[in-house]
Amino acid sequence: MTKKITIEPVTRVEGHGKVTIHLDEENNVKQTRLHIVEFRGFERFVQGRPYWEAPVLVQRLCGICPVSHHLAAAKALDMIVGAGTGDGLTPTGEKMRRLMHYGQIFQSHALHFFHLVSPDLLFGIDADPAIRNIIGVAMEHKELAVQGVMMRKFGQEIIRATAGKKIHGTGAIPGGINKFLSPKDKEYLLNGSEDFNIEKMIEWSQGIVSFFKDYYKKNKKFIDDFSWFPSNNMSLVRKDGAMDLYHGVLRVVDHDGKKILNDVDYQNYTDYVEEEVKNWTYMKFPYLKQLGPEKGWYRVGPLARLNTCDFIPTPLAQKEFEEFRSLTGGKPNGHCLHYHYARLIEILHAAEVMRDLLNDPDLMKGELTVKGEKSFEGIGLLEAPRGTLFHHYKINEDDQITMANLIVSTTNNNIPMNRSVNIVAKNWMNGQAEITEPMMNAVEVAIRAYDPCLSCATHALGSMPLEVSLYDAGDNLIDRKRT
Numbered sequence: 054m055t056k057k058i059t060i061e062p063v064t065r066v067e068g069h070g071k072v073t074i075h076l077d078e079e080n081n082v083k084q085t086r087l088h089i090v091e092f093r094g095f096e097r098f099v100q101g102r103p104y105w106e107a108p109v110l111v112q113r114l115c116g117i118c119p120v121s122h123h124l125a126a127a128k129a130l131d132m133i134v135g136a137g138t139g140d141g142l143t144p145t146g147e148k149m150r151r152l153m154h155y156g157q158i159f160q161s162h163a164l165h166f167f168h169l170v171s172p173d174l175l176f177g178i179d180a181d182p183a184i185r186n187i188i189g190v191a192m193e194h195k196e197l198a199v200q201g202v203m204m205r206k207f208g209q210e211i212i213r214a215t216a217g218k219k220i221h222g223t224g225a226i227p228g229g230i231n232k233f234l235s236p237k238d239k240e241y242l243l244n245g246s247e248d249f250n251i252e253k254m255i256e257w258s259q260g261i262v263s264f265f266k267d268y269y270k271k272n273k274k275f276i277d278d279f280s281w282f283p284s285n286n287m288s289l290v291r292k293d294g295a296m297d298l299y300h301g302v303l304r305v306v307d308h309d310g311k312k313i314l315n316d317v318d319y320q321n322y323t324d325y326v327e328e329e330v331k332n333w334t335y336m337k338f339p340y341l342k343q344l345g346p347e348k349g350w351y352r353v354g355p356l357a358r359l360n361t362c363d364f365i366p367t368p369l370a371q372k373e374f375e376e377f378r379s380l381t382g383g384k385p386n387g388h389c390l391h392y393h394y395a396r397l398i399e400i401l402h403a404a405e406v407m408r409d410l411l412n413d414p415d416l417m418k419g420e421l422t423v424k425g426e427k428s429f430e431g432i433g434l435l436e437a438p439r440g441t442l443f444h445h446y447k448i449n450e451d452d453q454i455t456m457a458n459l460i461v462s463t464t465n466n467n468i469p470m471n472r473s474v475n476i477v478a479k480n481w482m483n484g485q486a487e488i489t490e491p492m493m494n495a496v497e498v499a500i501r502a503y504d505p506c507l508s509c510a511t512h513a514l515g516s517m518p519l520e521v522s523l524y525d526a527g528d529n530l531i532d533r534k535r536t
Contacts, residue, residue: 055083058482060493063087063500065169065186068507072496074478081483085475087467087500089336089507096457104130104448105227111444111459112221115506117164119221120157120212121437122459124150124299125444127225128433132320133448135425136228145419146229152410153215153224154299154435159254159403160208161438162355162396165504166261167201170393173498174268179491197264200257204400207242207254211407214238229422236417243411251408255369258401262373265397279480280389280473280499283308285341285351286360287465289436290316294363296402298436304361305341305351310385313341319434322443328460336467336507339460350468353440354503355395360385367409370402389473392502437462439504463505473499 055078061071068089075084099110108126112119127150131137141147172185175194184193191198209219214234216222224230244250269276285308289301294316303322305314314325329338329346340349351357359378365371377398380386386395410416433444440462447456463470477499481492 056080058488058493060496063497063507065172065497065501066505066507068505070500070505070507072474072500074482074496076482080485082475082479085471085478085496086333087471087474089334096459099446099454099457101453103452104133104446104454105452107444107446107454107457108225108227109221109223114461116220118157118161118437118439118506120153120216121435121442121462122444123216123222124154124225125433125435125437125442126446127227128300128435129431129444129446130227131433132431133428133446134227135427136423137431141423142229143420143423144415145233145421146423148410148413148415149215149230149232149234150225151299152234152407152416153212153222155403155406155410156208156211156215158208158298158438159400159407160205160212161504162400162403163201163204163208165438166393166396166400167198167204169504170501171197171201173494173501174393178495178498182490182494185494200261203248204254204257207249207251208403210238210242214242226422228424229420231421233418233421234411234416239411239417242407251404251411255401255404255408258397258404259369262397262401265394266376269394276390277388280476280502281387282469282472282476283387284385284469284472285313285344285349286357286385287314287351287353287441288358288361289319289434289441290362291366292316295366296358296362296364297366298358298399298403300435303434303441306361306385308385308387310360310383313344319443320432322432322434322445326443326460328464334467337460337464338467339465340468351465352469353462353465354392354438355399355440356386356388356392357440358436359395359398365398365402367402367405369405370398373398373401389499389502392504396504439463439506440465461506463503463507466503466505470500470503470505473502 056076058074059071063070071088073086074082077083095111095114099107108123111126112123114122136142168187171190175190176185213219216224224232242251285305287305289297290304291297291301302316303314303319304316306312325342326339327342340346365374430447435442442462443460445458446454449455474496477495481495482488
């Protein structure tokens with residue numbers, strides 16, 4: 054005899070998912086699963102389309118992180134048009150894309166922390182759901198809510214200035230970029246108003262890092278004990294080991310910090326990464342080939358990036374990084390809720406990078422694109438807000454896409470999210486005679502820590518299952534067929 058608890062939908066995340074929890078006769082957690090219940094299929098939708106359409110098409114996967122897909126696809130197509138070899142893009146193309154990308158990091162992290170996460174921190178996991186939301190934050194913590202809105206707006210304005218539109222822009226094209234930064238936009242972003250300029254964004258970013266550090270000091274046991282487990286960690290890093298969210302080599306370290314993948318060329322990712330499929334979710338399960346599916350899974354995202362990089366190449370964020378790493382004696386951090394701490398350090402880093410780029414004259418002059426010898430396959434990786442994002446395309450002689458494989462950030466975090474769900478469910482529900490709303494919200498808090506984009510992650514291998522159930526007027530099951 055088992056009791057089944059279903060949390061559907063998982064709230065304050067992007068996309069649709071549910072959690073099922075099975076309890077035994079003593080009300081102890083027997084099994085937990087995070088199910089992704091929607092299917093998108095973009096890997097098939099783009100087949101047959103001209104390759105140059107991919108950067109515009111694939112960003113329709115998501116309204117929260119379209120820039121990430123836009124740029125990852127463009128980077129893959131750089132290889133196809135021959136711009137990814139040799140000296141790479143022009144300085145203008147490279148830096149405009151970087152500004153676009155860091156604007157995306159900034160706005161997405163701000164949206165997640167202020168709108169989706171802060172209610173749990175400010176009011177508590179067990180607070181009344183009527184107040185435990187962004188409206189409650191706006192009513193009770195107006196200044197913090199305004200900062201969150203304005204920070205996201207700034208990131209969106211960066212995207213508009215570089216991509217042409219705030220959502221689903223067209224700025225990145227195979228081989229480069231299609232526009233310069235205008236003098237008007239540069240002035241607006243540097244000196245728009247008293248509360249809307251890059252220096253204010255840096256100030257607010259420092260403030261929100263301090264806010265979380267203060268919260269952590271007061272709630273250290275809760276944050277550290279909520280969900281911890283050792284894992285491998287994957288991210289791109291610059292060739293000198295620095296954090297680089299746009300480009301680099303692929304690095305994986307284990308829970309002790311030992312390198313499993315030592316800065317390899319991501320064009321060869323298929324030599325290292327495999328994907329597994331399970332019949333209870335549309336989300337795949339990536340793992341490192343050399344370790345196999347049982348031991349080869351890994352974390353990605355802000356926490357993993359701070360675990361893999363050697364340093365952050367901006368001074369304010371580097372100072373915070375050193376303090377963050379000291380919490381675990383320099384070893385990789387396995388605490389689930391420390392994702393929020395790492396995410397806020399990245400907000401600060403993104404603000405510093407945007408300031409440097411806005412003052413770079415290359416964004417307003419020079420060549421926009423470059424081309425070389427054509428290829429029929431291209432792979433593009435970058436660090437999306439939620440983690441390492443893979444785009445892989447093949448084309449034919451008619452320039453049509455014949456194969457597309459996307460391993461998105463949330464897919465890479467599939468097993469870690471499931472592990473966090475299991476740990477938190479056991480901690481909060483084992484032996485409880487009654488399952489309360491705060492207990493179920495605790496499970497959602499674990500999922501939200503990863504900032505999952507569930508709609509991005511719904512790409513299954515093989516056939517899509519179809520189940521039809523027939524019930525009579527009394528709601529009795531008559532027949533069920535599954536294909």
